[in-house]
Amino acid sequence: MSAYADTGTGIRIGPVHLWHPEHTLAVTDLPERATLPEARDRQLLALGIDRVRVAGGLTEIDLAERAALAALAGSGTDPADLDGLLLVQGRAPEYLMASEATRLQHRIGATRALTLGVGDLGCVSSSAAIEIGAALLRGRGGSGRILVAMGVRAAAAARYRPPMTVLGDCGAAFLLTTGDDSGGGRTARYRLLGQELRSDGRYADLFRIRYRELPPERWAEECADENAYSFQLAIESRNRLRELNAELLRRCATTQDELAAVVMQNLSMGAFAFWQDALGLKIADVCRDNLAGHGHLGPADVLMNLERLAPSVPAGGKVLVMNSSPVAAWCTALVERLPD
Template identity: 55%
Template sequence: MIGIGPVTAVFPEQDLRVTDLPELAELPPRQREHALSLGIERVRCADGATEVDLALPAARGALARAGLEPGALDAMILVQGRVPQYLLASEATRLQHLLGAGRAFVTGVGELGCVSVSAALRLAAALLRGDPRCRNVLVVTAARTPTRARYRSPMTILGDGAAAVLLTGAAADSRYELIDIAVRSDGRYADLFRIDYRDVPSARWVEECADESTYSFRLAVDSSKRFAALNAELLAHNGLLTEDVAATLMQNLSAGAFAFWAESLGRPIHPACAGNLARYGHLGPVDVLINLDDAAATLPPGAPALLLNSSPVAAWSTAVLRRTDVGV
């Protein structure tokens, strides 16, 4: 039995309305109209803070809520950001040192965009199930916009924040029990979104979509098929029917994306997702953790939930979780 949560989220103090983002004045009219139609009202801005700066208070908060001292942590997985502060340096061990988790097994997980957090959850579950000496694993993730512009055409608007969650070998003190999780990827989309950074000053970095039609149509169709197969596979493997699922959650990209997925999946997306989209914008791998935590209050004990996650690199994941009676 694998227990997850509760989640501790941390956001920078600076809070900007999307209508006040300076880059909107530089966008062509069609893109500006699109940016304002995404269902995002505000974003948090980290300014000079690094992703580790954001991750540290989230990690401390998650351990404090669990009543666990950093020195008692058995493992910690840092979901790596897209742009590290330094090349060659280790952000995972930097966080370990600042946190005081000297005896923990530590590693970083990345390369899958938003789905990197799903890979971290899968690795954490494997550690808990496969190593009797491992009783707890802290998963930490942070998102910080890597470029001057927060609008990622044709997808979303990026915000900054961090989240951490403790996984344990028992669900007694957890918000959810992790029943199953699967992650899939497809290298055909490996550089669909990218930043050309070599020999380019960071102030001039730009996120580019190599082919917007591929993202908007081909990847959307492919993703719909992937989720249909993944969801059916995991539900069947765990003896569940589609009608057993009490809630479906996913990452936060846009109001249009929620409408697309509700139609494609034939079921509504939990309103916690749209609420966090409006408040924070897209937070990369942080999205699914804060959505899962906010949805907990709406689910009765024992209710199964699906947690979907995808990334344009491209990768997909589905997790099956069950609400515990903690915090009800």
């Protein structure tokens, strides 16, 4: 359980810097289409995803490094001045037993940063990183700069994750700062007003890749129970997000009518329709645009949507951010647009 509401100067987020590989792959050209049953292929083409970016030979840390350096340069932050570095870990590290987080620390020169890896909650791992980073900043007495970075790439050769989405690749990074910080806080995009995060281990291995007995080229994402995902977990997620939204808005003394926009992760056009109907909230169009052009980017989805939404949100506007994962975990955050 996690709950946080801040009515003071608060934690600052962003801007989010995204790094996208140059190579694009149209969904119609996915190699796995050759072996899909006809019904499954129709399902794939109805997701509303046109193309994804493909990282090629780049690792998750390569992607995270590119985004991290852009975030540092954009805020004028010397990496040696970072107080913390949080790596949102990928689902398939390059090596077992090695440290991906300290590899990134070395590459970007964050020599004195407290360095940690945050993962295991799928898409919600980026929300967990914000929660941990905010706690670290509050523990420092309201000052400091923490960099959150991630590299997102498909772990298996097939990018289609039946029955839900198509996976794309990217890097993403942003600074967490405070109102008292004279560095990265000057360029921040949003203020964190509150966040609620929950998880439920009953769905811990609903989606999985068997890897111990198979070489990487034979890895495949599988859903252990599609009925459980499509119906049981869908209802569970609807109820969880309803509860989290209501509790967070109550804590932050905000109503749904006061929201400037609502964003969530990008899975499919059908998922957006489901969530709008289930929760009575209009999902921002920027989510649909990003879905069509990039597919599902795991923990980076809500971050990309927030950043691309920013030009249309006036200073002081409040945005509700809903994030969920089939592991299962759910998070709702409320952020306020800061003046540029």
